Amino acid sequence: MTSDSGVYTLKKLAAMGWSPDDIKRGRQSETLIPVARGWVRSATADPRVVAAVKAGGALSCVGALRFHQAHDSSGIWVPPGHNETHVRRSKHMKGKPRPSGPFRWCQGYGQPLPVVTAVDSIPLALNCAARCLTPEEWIATVDSVLSTTEWTIPDIQAEMGRVAKAVTGMFARCDDRSQSGTESIARLRLIAAGFEVQVQPDIGTHEHADLRVGALLIECDGRAYHSDAEAFRNDRRRDRMTMIDRWMTMRLTYDDVLYNWEEVLEDIRAVTRSDRHRIRRDNDPRRRENSSI
Ligand SMILES: [Zn+2]
Incomplete structure (x- = not known):
């Protein structure tokens, strides 16, 4: 040391x-x-x-x-x-x-x-x-x-x-589970905005996303990460996998979190709001009965 x-x-x-x-x-x-x-x-x-x-x-x-x-x-x-x-x-x-x-x-x-x-x-x-x-x-x-x-x-x-x-x-x-400064700051700001945040939630059997708010997974790219071809492929594979499980994924860059947070927060609010509506509709028995499909 x-x-x-x-x-x-x-x-x-x-x-x-x-x-x-x-x-x-x-x-x-x-x-x-x-x-x-x-x-x-x-x-x-x-x-x-x-x-x-x-x-x-x-x-x-x-x-x-x-x-x-x-x-x-x-x-x-x-x-x-x-x-x-x-x-x-x-x-x-x-x-x-x-x-x-x-x-x-x-x-x-x-x-x-x-x-x-x-x-x-x-x-x-x-x-x-x-x-x-x-x-x-x-x-x-x-x-x-x-x-x-x-x-x-x-x-x-x-x-x-x-x-x-x-x-x-x-x-x-x-x-200590945080994987990057970007993720730490996003977590702290989401908590400060009143969200319940899950850190490193499970996706699939062996993998984790960075953060989760409701049905929204948030992946935070540290500046040094996600620059090579393998990481790029891995991101796409994870996106397909999480889509099967009906998660939504939002990818945030270092600059998004550090310098453009207000806009990002607005987007997260919009997505999680519509997510709540969707869940309510799905759980509404009358709607389920009337649903044609
Ligand atoms: Zn000092």
Whole structure:
């Protein structure tokens, strides 16, 4: 779960087997470049991490989550935007001037925790992100951590410092079955709109759709998915299969959910309304008797 950012404390280097002489030689040959007091970097260190450490902290929050996403090849979903370098400053820097630049100074809930690594762990990053992201963005991010990494909610909570009431409330709305950020956000928005939402409902014997509202199955395409021929064929096969069972399927893209939600919601309302009418007609005994077919 640890990734190499190329920025280390001298303590960490010693733990990695560097003797004081090795460090001295590294500095002379510029294999090790000083960053801040007690911190050095390699020549190829991640520039955002270097900037965060120079600014007196660790890369945290959205920045750390993006770092883990890129370096651990995990499927963590991080919301778009939030492009500043998110820094959690060491408590020793309290009261010291903040450098200018595209920084965002993040602090999680609870007492400030020490900065011991150049990039915050996923739990620490999530604690900061709980105050930087919208609840919807944060829950979708946690869903992706739960479904694509080994982290569980108790493990995250044990390492994130103080778990604020607001954070506990957001954890309760997370769902580790979610397959994409698009799906998580669609789920949260449908629930907020008053729908009863089934997550990963069964279709056929071995397969699941993403979400279900009444007789409407909602398939949410993550940006990276459904781009190859096999996925395309698979979608068509699933559509045929679900049609036999009389489900309706609506396919939503990332942009539909993130940027065009009002229109999508209107469509879902229209479809589920007509669905209710249809069910009522089917269940009406007089209509059944009078039906000619
Ligand atoms: Zn932040």
